[in-house]
Amino acid sequence: MLKLIGLPMLLIVVLFFINVATGFAETTCFQCHKRTDFRGKVVHQPVAKGRCSACHSPHVARFKGLLQKSGASLCYGCHKEQAAIFAQGIVHQPVRQGQCLTCHDVHASEAKGLLKGRPAETCFACHKELKAKYKHTHSPYAKGNCLACHQPHQAARVQLLKSEPDSLCVSCHKRDMVEQAHPDYPAEIRNCLSCHNPHGSSRKAMVRDVLHKPFKKGCAECHTQGGTGTETCLRCHEEIEKEVLSIHGHLLYQEGNSCTACHSPHAGDTASLLKGSQKQICRSCHEDSFNRYRDRLYIHPEPFDCKECHAVHGSNHLAMLKDGGNNTCSRCHETQGKFTHPVGEEVVDQRSGQMVTCVSCHHPMGTDFKYNLKLSGEKDLCIQCHQAY
Amino acid sequence: MKKLPFLVIFAMTVLLFGGAQPGYAAVTWQWLLSLKGQTSSGHSMRMPSALYCDQAHERYYVVDTGNNRLLSFNKDGKFIKEFDAGGQLQSPFDMVKDREGHIWLIEKGRNSLTMIDLENKAVENHSLSYHGLTVFPNRLEYKDNIFYVLDKATGQVLKLDQDLKVTGRFASRGAMGFVDFKIRNGLLWALQRDAKAVLSFAMDGKPASSVVLEDVVRFPCSLEVGPSGIFYILDRHEGDVVVFDKKGRFRYRFLTPGQAQGRLYFPIELKFDPWGRLCIVEEGNGRVEVFAR
Numbered sequence: 001m002l003k004l005i006g007l008p009m010l011l012i013v014v015l016f017f018i019n020v021a022t023g024f025a026e027t028t029c030f031q032c033h034k035r036t037d038f039r040g041k042v043v044h045q046p047v048a049k050g051r052c053s054a055c056h057s058p059h060v061a062r063f064k065g066l067l068q069k070s071g072a073s074l075c076y077g078c079h080k081e082q083a084a085i086f087a088q089g090i091v092h093q094p095v096r097q098g099q100c101l102t103c104h105d106v107h108a109s110e111a112k113g114l115l116k117g118r119p120a121e122t123c124f125a126c127h128k129e130l131k132a133k134y135k136h137t138h139s140p141y142a143k144g145n146c147l148a149c150h151q152p153h154q155a156a157r158v159q160l161l162k163s164e165p166d167s168l169c170v171s172c173h174k175r176d177m178v179e180q181a182h183p184d185y186p187a188e189i190r191n192c193l194s195c196h197n198p199h200g201s202s203r204k205a206m207v208r209d210v211l212h213k214p215f216k217k218g219c220a221e222c223h224t225q226g227g228t229g230t231e232t233c234l235r236c237h238e239e240i241e242k243e244v245l246s247i248h249g250h251l252l253y254q255e256g257n258s259c260t261a262c263h264s265p266h267a268g269d270t271a272s273l274l275k276g277s278q279k280q281i282c283r284s285c286h287e288d289s290f291n292r293y294r295d296r297l298y299i300h301p302e303p304f305d306c307k308e309c310h311a312v313h314g315s316n317h318l319a320m321l322k323d324g325g326n327n328t329c330s331r332c333h334e335t336q337g338k339f340t341h342p343v344g345e346e347v348v349d350q351r352s353g354q355m356v357t358c359v360s361c362h363h364p365m366g367t368d369f370k371y372n373l374k375l376s377g378e379k380d381l382c383i384q385c386h387q388a389y
Numbered sequence: 390m391k392k393l394p395f396l397v398i399f400a401m402t403v404l405l406f407g408g409a410q411p412g413y414a415a416v417t418w419q420w421l422l423s424l425k426g427q428t429s430s431g432h433s434m435r436m437p438s439a440l441y442c443d444q445a446h447e448r449y450y451v452v453d454t455g456n457n458r459l460l461s462f463n464k465d466g467k468f469i470k471e472f473d474a475g476g477q478l479q480s481p482f483d484m485v486k487d488r489e490g491h492i493w494l495i496e497k498g499r500n501s502l503t504m505i506d507l508e509n510k511a512v513e514n515h516s517l518s519y520h521g522l523t524v525f526p527n528r529l530e531y532k533d534n535i536f537y538v539l540d541k542a543t544g545q546v547l548k549l550d551q552d553l554k555v556t557g558r559f560a561s562r563g564a565m566g567f568v569d570f571k572i573r574n575g576l577l578w579a580l581q582r583d584a585k586a587v588l589s590f591a592m593d594g595k596p597a598s599s600v601v602l603e604d605v606v607r608f609p610c611s612l613e614v615g616p617s618g619i620f621y622i623l624d625r626h627e628g629d630v631v632v633f634d635k636k637g638r639f640r641y642r643f644l645t646p647g648q649a650q651g652r653l654y655f656p657i658e659l660k661f662d663p664w665g666r667l668c669i670v671e672e673g674n675g676r677v678e679v680f681a682r
Binding site: 229231245247258 | 425565568607654
């Protein structure tokens with residue numbers, strides 16, 4: 001008799017706890033919020049379990065959507081491992097900014113990983129500069145499989161590549177096949193991206209669109225017995241030699257050719273034969289500068305190109321600026337070039353005895369003070385020189 | 390018996406706090422003086438890039454790159470005179486004096502190692518090459534009648550005799566080269582920027598040691614080695630000096646960025662002078678700040 005009563009009681013107790021644990025109690029939410037809005041092929045685990053309160057406060061909250069926390073901090077409450085991993089190496093901008101919802105849906109999605117769309121759709125939503133299609137398109141790119149080569153969150157390499165470019169290529173293109181495709185190649189085949197665009201191009205085999213003139217003529221134009229050092233390039237590009245011989249020439253203190261650190265000697269996507277966008281190239285070495293200023297409250301407006309202000313081959317000015325701390329700025333900031341706090345040769349910075357320029361007070365890359373000032377413009381900055389005030 | 394716990398605590402305190410190595414205290418370097426371009430012409434320095442110390446004559450020479458001149462100061466920081474070789478200099482970047490008193494300059498503007506014979510008023514420009522490739526001199530040292538030149542194109546340090554013939558080189562095993570070097574304690578010490586490492590070599594070029602620095606420096610541009618082997622690294626972007634022990638472990642950093650006295654703005658070279666002072670050449674503030682213990 002006791003067993004007869006005990007078993008149903010046990011069942012009731014177990015069901016109660018299961019219901020509580022799965023948030024069945026929160027079906028209250030769905031009395032107002034349509035359950036169909038939370039359905040998809042992939043459903044976020046707390047939603048599937050009806051645990052709305054894992055993320056939302058039902059009565060009152062500090063954040064929009066009655067969320068308990070804002071941005072990524074809410075996601076990292078459960079995805080703790082990711083929080084640690086996403087802080088390392090080169091981090092995708094939305095991840096760094098804690099904007100998980102740029103790519104992911106929160107409740108349900110038709111795509112794996114709760115992505116907002118197919119991976120490529122999600123990527124192209126921001127990377128609008130990328131062509132959808134080329135005359136000759138790389139197969140993974142054509143299929144929208146960006147993740148074949150790139151990591152979505154963070155990576156140890158620039159452009160969020162999964163591994164070194166050559167390793168990535170040979171992971172699909174077997175080495176013997178590559179060798180067959182380059183029968184007359186005089187050396188070990190490497191540095192694939194020097195000639196091929198990994199997304200696509202108008203040429204067969206995705207050879208980049210613009211060929212270096214000497215490359216068209218033949219290898220011997222540059223590959224002489226004297227080697228292929230920087231001066232090989234400077235023999236033709238005399239105008240660049242002047243810049244390289246400036247106070248801060250951009251030679252790289254390393255064996256090999258400094259020019260080919262940024263330019264492809266064989267083929268490129270544009271006439272400058274750069275190996276990527278200007279910003280990507282600068283970033284590959286100057287990651288620290290990008291990281292230092294990216295989270296400042298006031299940064300130079302995006303999108304900007306490093307080359308707008310910096311002379312990339314060399315300069316006789318500080319920070320390799322194109323034309324000093326006044327003229328570089330006033331090329332765009334015309335009004336300030338004519339009417340501003342006195343600047344120029346006749347105006348001396350009381351602190352250092354140097355000429356006052358825009359960069360005496362502003363840090364163009366970014367600061368935590370309005371107008372990119374180095375200190376607060378209300379007082380702290382001014383009294384550095386105007387102590388009597 | 391009651392004394393035993395006390396003794397244990399005392400011993401542990403001594404072991405924990407008494408073991409710090411002398412010379413790691415951050416507060417010991419105090420601003421002493423500035424070398425500025427307060428000349429008769431009133432020109433301030435513009436992007437000075439190097440300092441040479443003449444121990445015998447107790448003089449500092451500052452290479453005032455942006456104004457194409459050299460400035461000399463006495464040991465107390467008093468300006469003595471300026472020299473521009475009759476307006477012939479083109480972006481001088483570093484200098485030494487040889488045993489005959491000739492001035493040797495790196496001139497970036499003409500990519501030359503230039504000799505100036507003051508007595509005979511002669512200037513000789515020398516283009517350097519090694520294994521058929523042009524050398525782009527960036528830093529220069531002189532010791533025991535030998536020139537040591539850092540080639541910016543390769544990042545290796547070349548050893549040159551009095552006839553400027555390359556007799557040896559100091560290079561890392563990989564492609565990555567050096568951004569600065571110093572000859573101290575009978576060794577040549579060289580700084581790698583990307584690897585954030587300091588390598589040392591015997592004077593015949595044989596590698597002696599390699600120390601990877603703890604990753605706390607953003608943009609190392611110059612190094613010094615203390616008598617006890619402590620590394621001082623100048624961080625150009627942070628505007629401070631970072632100190633590491635012999636094993637590359639971070640100890641402390643000192644100085645702050647800015648334009649006021651004792652602060653750093655785009656510093657470019659770090660050097661101990663013969664009188665034990667720490668000198669920092671600042672491109673941004675157009676001066677050399679001298680610190681003493």
